Amino acid sequence: MPHTKSHLDGLSIILLTVLCASWGLQQVAIKLSAADIAPIVQSSIRSGGATILIGLWVLLRRKPMFEKDGTLWWGIAAGLLFSFEFVLVYFGLEYTNASRAIIFLYMSPFVVALGSQFFIPTEKLTRLQYIGLTSSFIGILVAFGESFTFPSQDMLIGDFMLIVAAIAWGATTVVIKMGPLAKASSSKTLLYQLSVSALIMPIAAWISGETWADIHFTPVAVASVAYQTIWIATFTFIVWFWLIRIYPAPKLASFSFLTPFFGVLAGGLILDEPMTPALLIAMVMVGVGIYLVNRKHTPVVV
Known part of the structure; x- marks a missing residue:
């Protein structure tokens, strides 16, 4: 069992910030290449390519991968949840808008916190830390809630898909942390998650009507897919799972609230998308929330 820590340190905070910035930029990369490669097909290529890269990395390091360590079914479960989340996000966006999707998807840290409360006794959050999570979530509402109007029936379908996707995202982290x-x-x-995703995402692309025949390998499309495959799915994901092994899952999950803000900043700088003053207020609320979740608490002796 790796040495675990009860609080985030400087290294983990730097790594988490880089990860969130990278994941935010990924949203822009997907948009930039969507006209040349459909989104679910992009995800299929990403998962398949990263599976090969991680497999080669493991072979080069000569690390045992097939020993009987009790991880098989847990790994398949995590892979199914991981794939299910992305499928629901892509399909959900067909029915609801991006702002509503972000609000519902970032309910995920609460799923991690509640899951830890029941299944990971050593990582329970205090009342103040739950207040911190709530502050960060309200920040998301402030930033992206301008389109949060009374939904149509189609929007309700998409909203429900995004809520289930958030549950799947949070459950993936809990499953990894609570088991072998x-x-x-x-x-x-x-490798468990990528390989399962590499099998499921092409099926999801076929169901959605996306075809591989419509791929156009323009320089922008190739650069986008390379970024998603090499940097996101290979490097950042492996760093994320290393962090999960070492640090408390709810505290790590709280940093995910930064991702949509990095996405908005990247969209503003690269795609000339609008950035509103509400974003500044929202980022302060998210920052306060992350601080409350991760501040050290001194126990009171009575």
């Missing part, structure tokens, strides 16, 4: 995957190497945990 917590003791497995980061590369093995990631």
Whole structure:
């Protein structure tokens, strides 16, 4: 079992900030290449390519991957949840708008916190830390809630898909942390998820009507897919699973609230998308929330 820590340190905070910035930029990369490669097809290529890269990495390091360590079914479960989340996000966006999707998807840290409360006793949050999570979530509402009007029937369908996607996202983290995957190497945990996703995403693309025949390998499309495959799915994901092994899952999950803001900033700088003053207020609320979740608490002796 790797040495675990009860609080985030400087290294983890730097890594989390880089991860959130990278994931935010990924949203722009997907938009930039959507006209040349459909989104679910992009995800299929990303998962398949990253599976090959991680597999080669494991072979080069000569690390055992097929020993009987009790991780098989847990890994398949995590892979199914991981794939299910992305499928629901892509399909949900067909019915609801992006702002509503962000609000519902970022309910995920609460799923991690509640799951930890029941299944990971050593990582329970205090009342103040739940207030911190709530502050961050309200920040998301302030930033992206301008389109949060009374929904149509189609929007309700999309909203429901995004809520279930948030549950799947949070559950993936809890499943990894509560079972034998917590003791497995980061590369093995990631390989489970990528390989299952590589099988499921092409099926999802076919169901959605996206075809591989419509791919156009323009320089922008190739750069976007390379970024998603090499940097996002291979490097950042393996760092994320390493962090999950070492640090408390709810505290890590609280940093995910930064991702949509990095996405908005990247969209403003690269795609000339609008950035409103409400974003500044929202980012302050998210920052306060992350601080409350991760501040050290001194126990009171009575």
